[in-house]
Each structure stands twice: as C-alpha cells, then as structure tokens.
Amino acid sequence: MVKVEVERFHLEFIVQEDGKLLRDFLAEKNISKRTLTAVKYDGGQLLVNGFERDVRVPLSIGDKVDVFFPPEKLSDGLLAEEGELNIVYEDEAILLLDKPAGKSTIPSLNHQFGTMANYVAGKFRREQIPSTVHIVTRLDHNTSGLLCIAKNRHIHHLFGIQMINATFKREYEAIVEGHVAKNDFLINEPIGRKEGSIIERIVRGDGQEARTNVRVIDRFEKNGEPFTHVALRLQTGRTHQIRTHMKWLGHPLAGDDLYGGTKHMISRQALHCTTLSFYHPVSGEEKVFVSEVPKDMKQLIMEN
Structure with missing residues (x-):
C-alpha cells in the first residue's frame, strides 16, 4: 500500500464500466494531459484500489481511482x-x-x-x-x-x-446615468483596447465578441438628475465589459469617470457582483451565492 500525503488536493472516482484504460477514464473526467504530466513528474500520484498504476492499466467496474495532485x-x-x-x-x-x-x-x-x-x-x-x-x-x-x-x-x-x-453565470447590479429606454435587452457589441491606452476599452468592430444582458430594475432621479438601477448578466467575460457596453449605450456607470461617468453622487463606479451560480466542480451540485448591494450604492438608490 502506498502512503499518501493527506494535505495534497485529492479526487476519488468509482469506475462504472469494464475495460476502459485509466488515461481514457481520466480524460472523461476532464483531467487534461498537462495535469496528468504534472501528477506524474511533480509529486502527484495515480492510485487504483490503493496501488500506484500506469495510465495504460485497464479498469474494471467498482475500481476506486484516486488522483492526488502535486503541491x-x-x-x-x-x-x-x-x-x-x-x-x-x-x-x-x-x-x-x-x-x-x-x-x-x-x-x-x-x-x-x-x-x-x-x-x-x-x-x-x-x-x-x-x-x-x-x-x-x-x-x-x-x-x-x-x-x-x-x-x-x-x-x-x-x-x-x-x-x-455558459453554466457558470455572473450577475451584477449597477446604477447608470440617465434613464435607459428599453426594459430588457441584449448588448452584443465587440470590445477591444482603445488606441493609446493600456487600460481603457471601447466597442470596435475588430474587437472580441462581448454580450451583456441588461434589465431595468428602476428609473429614478436624484437631485434632479436621472439615473437607472439595472441588473446585468454577462454572457462573456471581457475586460471592463459592463463599463464599456454601458458607455457605448450612452449610459455610463455613476462614478465611473474613466468611461464618462461623474463622481459627484458616488466616489467609485456603481457596480456590484450580486450573484454567482455554477455546478460544483467536484460534487456536481448546483450552487447559487448572493451578495447584497453595498451601502454606498443603496444610498444612491434609496434616497430619491
């Protein structure tokens, strides 16, 4: 029996069919060739029923496969x-x-x-x-x-x-300047780097595909100025995607002076990641996590 260091990250699988090679079984579990190489040469281990085995070993129903990843x-x-x-x-x-x-x-x-x-x-x-x-x-x-x-x-x-x-989902809430006209729509506009800037992005035809779903939660005024509280769902994950798309739409985020917003109502871009949902990568269980909008955004939303 091989002694295994317990602190290393470890996954365990039970084989459900006969005859499959260990390497093919692990590939079906989305363990990449690069990861297998690291397991082999950088301090990991592959065990079948408690014994170290080569990736070419055939498996049988009920075999227990343990993958110990290298530190x-x-x-x-x-x-x-x-x-x-x-x-x-x-x-x-x-x-x-x-x-x-x-x-x-x-x-x-x-x-x-x-x-x-x-x-x-x-x-x-x-x-x-x-x-x-x-x-x-x-x-x-x-x-x-x-x-x-x-x-x-x-x-x-x-x-x-x-x-x-698209089974990993990210949702945000934001406060943007002006009253957004439509209630529920998709922005499907490519995003690329702005010439002369290493930070700022713009909508440009030769940019990367970028899609943002926008839904209006509320339209309001604060000190006579129009704002819209929106929910946003990312279909892609480009740098500054929400900030760039909302500027392109003509409704920059409140507080986002890099993308045309002003800071006299809030000192930072009014953007908060409220929800993450995904399938747990080990158990497969669906997970949903929610975070409340912070105080500075609530003050702008509620005190109108």
Whole structure:
C-alpha cells in the first residue's frame, strides 16, 4: 500500500464500466494531459484500489481511482500577506469571497500589495494549503461583490469549461446615468483596447465578441438628475465589459469617470457582483451565492 500525503488536493472516482484504460477514464473526467504530466513528474500520484498504476492499466467496474495532485508553488511576484477576507463559502476545492470596493483582485503596477490575491495567498500559507491563487472571476479595483477562487489548477480548468458552456453565470447590479429606454435587452457589441491606452476599452468592430444582458430594475432621479438601477448578466467575460457596453449605450456607470461617468453622487463606479451560480466542480451540485448591494450604492438608490 502506498502512503499518501493527506494535505495534497485529492479526487476519488468509482469506475462504472469494464475495460476502459485509466488515461481514457481520466480524460472523461476532464483531467487534461498537462495535469496528468504534472501528477506524474511533480509529486502527484495515480492510485487504483490503493496501488500506484500506469495510465495504460485497464479498469474494471467498482475500481476506486484516486488522483492526488502535486503541491503548487505560489505564482511569481505574488507575496503572501495577512489581511481581512470576507469569506462567503469555502471547501476543499473553492473559496468564495465578498470583495469590497477599493481592493484590487490581483497585483498590478499600481497595486502590488494588499490585493485579494495577496491575502488569499497569506491564508493558504497560514493554513498550509499547497496551492497558488487561481482567480476564476476577476473584479476591477472599484467593483465590489462576489469573487470566486479555485484552490487547484484542475478546479480552475473545470470552471473554465463551465464558462465556455455558459453554466457558470455572473450577475451584477449597477446604477447608470440617465434613464435607459428599453426594459430588457441584449448588448452584443465587440470590445477591444482603445488606441493609446493600456487600460481603457471601447466597442470596435475588430474587437472580441462581448454580450451583456441588461434589465431595468428602476428609473429614478436624484437631485434632479436621472439615473437607472439595472441588473446585468454577462454572457462573456471581457475586460471592463459592463463599463464599456454601458458607455457605448450612452449610459455610463455613476462614478465611473474613466468611461464618462461623474463622481459627484458616488466616489467609485456603481457596480456590484450580486450573484454567482455554477455546478460544483467536484460534487456536481448546483450552487447559487448572493451578495447584497453595498451601502454606498443603496444610498444612491434609496434616497430619491
């Protein structure tokens, strides 16, 4: 019997049919060739009924297959730091956080320290979780709300498949300037980088496909100025997609001065990720998580 280190991320499967090779069985479980190579050479293990086996071994009904993934090293340039994390949900595979506005998701030239990734790396170090930080859903510095992190590169890969298949769903609420005319519609406009800027995006014909569903929750006025409270659902995940699409529509986000909004009502872009829904990459169970709109947006919405 092979002794296995318990701290490594581990998946267990029971074989349901005879004759299939282990490598084909694992491919059906969406374990990539790259991951299998890492398992073989970087400190992982493949066990069948408790014994280490080659990927060419044939399987039988009832066999138990264990995949022990190799420990991961922290990404280059990511410093583990101690900091506050608002944890919404956590298990052996995923970590779900509620990110405040004014915190970057990952380090950048302007925000190298104190990011959510730095704090998650600190948590992993403190709890001896042998993983780097795999961001599944990235939020801009001044966007608040739900943030999903995978605890293993294979889990990140499985979430990527869900993104492609549109079974991973992201919903936001925002306050935009002006009264949006239609109640429920789709913006299907490609997005690309604005010439001369490394940050700003625009709608452009040669950009990447980008689709955003928009639904009006309420139209209101504040100090005589028109605003619209909207719900948005991303069908794609381009950088600054919501901000770019709403500017293109002629209704920039309140507080978003990079994309034409003004800050006299709110000091940051009024955008919050309210809902994440997906199928758990290990159990297959449907998961739905909801985060309330924060105080600064509520004040703008309610006090009118």
